[in-house]
Amino acid sequence: MLGLQYFSFNDLWSPAILALFLLIGAGYLVLVGPVSEKVSGAEPATAGQRVLFITGLLVFYLAQAGPFNLLGHVMFSFHMISMALSYLVAPPLLMKGLPNWVWRKIVSYLPTKQLSFLAHPIVAALLFNGLFSIYHLPVVHDYVMLNFTVHRLYYIALFITSMLMWWTLLNPLPEGRQASGLSKVGFIFLNMVLLTPACGLIIFASEPLYATYSNPAVWAEAMRYCVSGDTSALLRSFGGPAFFNFLSSAKEDQQVGGIIMKFIQEGIFVSMLALVFFQWYRKEKQEDDEDDSHPKEPPVMPFNPATK
Secondary structure (H helix, E strand, O other): OOOHHHOOHHHHHOHHHHHHHHHHHHHHHHHOOOHHHHOOOOOOOOHHHHHHHHHHHHHHHHHHOOHHHHHOOOOHHHHHHHHHHHHHHHHHHHHHHOOHHHHHHHHHOOOHHHHHHHHOHHHHHHHHHHHHHHHOOHHHHHHHHHOHHHHHHHHHHHHHHHHHHHHHHHOOOOOOOOOOHHHHHHHHHHHHHHOHHHHHHHHHOOOOOOHHHHOHHHHHHHHHHOOOOOOHHHHHHHOOHHHOOOOOOHHHHHHHHHHHHHHHHHHHHHHHHHHHHHHHHHHHHHHHHHHHHOOOOOOOOOOOHHHO
16 A cells, blocks of 8 residues: 555664654653652643653654655655644644643753743744745755755754744643733734745646655655665666656645645644634633622712711
């Protein structure tokens, strides 16, 4: 299916990275379980938090080291699915999966005074969407895909900026500066607008933009970072990425990828918009109920001796 049968278990699942993610998951469960009982002021993670974090970890692994990573090297549409999973789906799951006391420990080790400007909503939105858009310029994308160290560093930067972006919407620290409902609505619309040009460039391009998915020689070079052995054998066996493309052409694959990314982004942010409105409405209703339960006393009329 999707050509996965032509690749080995190691190529599909990256056992060494899988082991690392399993260790991270086990370390998390120990940290929010037995260790939390020995930390002053800490509370164990709830079952819901554990499910969210482990799910986020699984999603990130599948996108960055599992089958979606491999498929993202042979079809642009799967590359965009991998990007959406890595930076729009996994970060909020991981963020909500960590208890408040863990976030306080993390923040305490960061130079927050020097770096706090990075978490400003507008700066965070510009950083993430800017890095994402620049990455999908053809010359930048092909260069990053062919240089392993740059590839890893760029993806780390994307992940960090995506966490900063999500911080505005999901700030887990109640004592921290919380954005108002109206500010969150504006922030969501800002992110939706900033990603549109990059998706538009991809969707409406008149020809394939990326040599990684249209030039067999460049594709084989890029495959070195997710397939073991001599990737020139891939050219001899399959001729190029077109062998795995079940769509009609590289251009159509590119257009579908742009649509998928925009659709996933819109779906996630529209859902967040609905959640923000619901929380905003619930807060306003709660305040109204509190006012109704404590009626104001009638004003005391001043004493007038003339009426005595």
